[in-house]
Amino acid sequence: MEFRTAIGYDKHPLKKGIPFVLGGVRIPHGKGLSGHSDGDVLLHALVDALLGGAALGDIGGFFPDTDARWKGANSQIFLKKACTLLEKKKISITFVDIIVLAEKPKLSPVFESIRANLALLLHLPSTRISLKAKTGEKMGDIGKERAVAVFAAVTLKIEGKRK
Ligand code: MG
Numbered sequence: 001m002e003f004r005t006a007i008g009y010d011k012h013p014l015k016k017g018i019p020f021v022l023g024g025v026r027i028p029h030g031k032g033l034s035g036h037s038d039g040d041v042l043l044h045a046l047v048d049a050l051l052g053g054a055a056l057g058d059i060g061g062f063f064p065d066t067d068a069r070w071k072g073a074n075s076q077i078f079l080k081k082a083c084t085l086l087e088k089k090k091i092s093i094t095f096v097d098i099i100v101l102a103e104k105p106k107l108s109p110v111f112e113s114i115r116a117n118l119a120l121l122l123h124l125p126s127t128r129i130s131l132k133a134k135t136g137e138k139m140g141d142i143g144k145e146r147a148v149a150v151f152a153a154v155t156l157k158i159e160g161k162r163k
Pocket of ligand 1: 012044
């Protein structure tokens with residue numbers, strides 16, 4: 001039995017007047033995360049961690065931001081694709097640990113909703129999904145509410161022969 005750990009990271013700018021979507025959950029806020037897709041920085045970091053654990057490159061290799069198909073796309077599509085790719089390689093997810101770096105909005109009230117949604121998408125019990133948040137202590141682009149960043153770490157189990 002082989003275990004692997006892998007990490008993912010992403011950062012998106014905050015813009016006024018667009019929806020704030022994090023982990024597939026829409027959160028009421030005056031600003032949202034801009035990007036080619038729905039800007040879901042959490043799902044993008046998680047997808048990169050999963051693809052990294054399978055040594056499959058990164059999200060841009062599968063869903064380039066130059067491709068009009070992914071304009072405004074629901075990032076849950078990207079996560080589902082990453083899960084399918086891992087399944088094909090007989091790689092299963094054991095644990096997920098995520099840190100969101102955001103000054104605002106306050107995320108603790110929505111953490112359970114995000115964990116529940118990730119549990120559905122990943123087919124994992126939410127006890128295997130850890131979610132934490134840090135502010136930027138009013139410093140830098142995170143602290144000045146200009147951006148949100150996310151780190152995601154995953155533990156993966158490889159079934160059978162080494163692939
Ligand atoms: Mg991104």
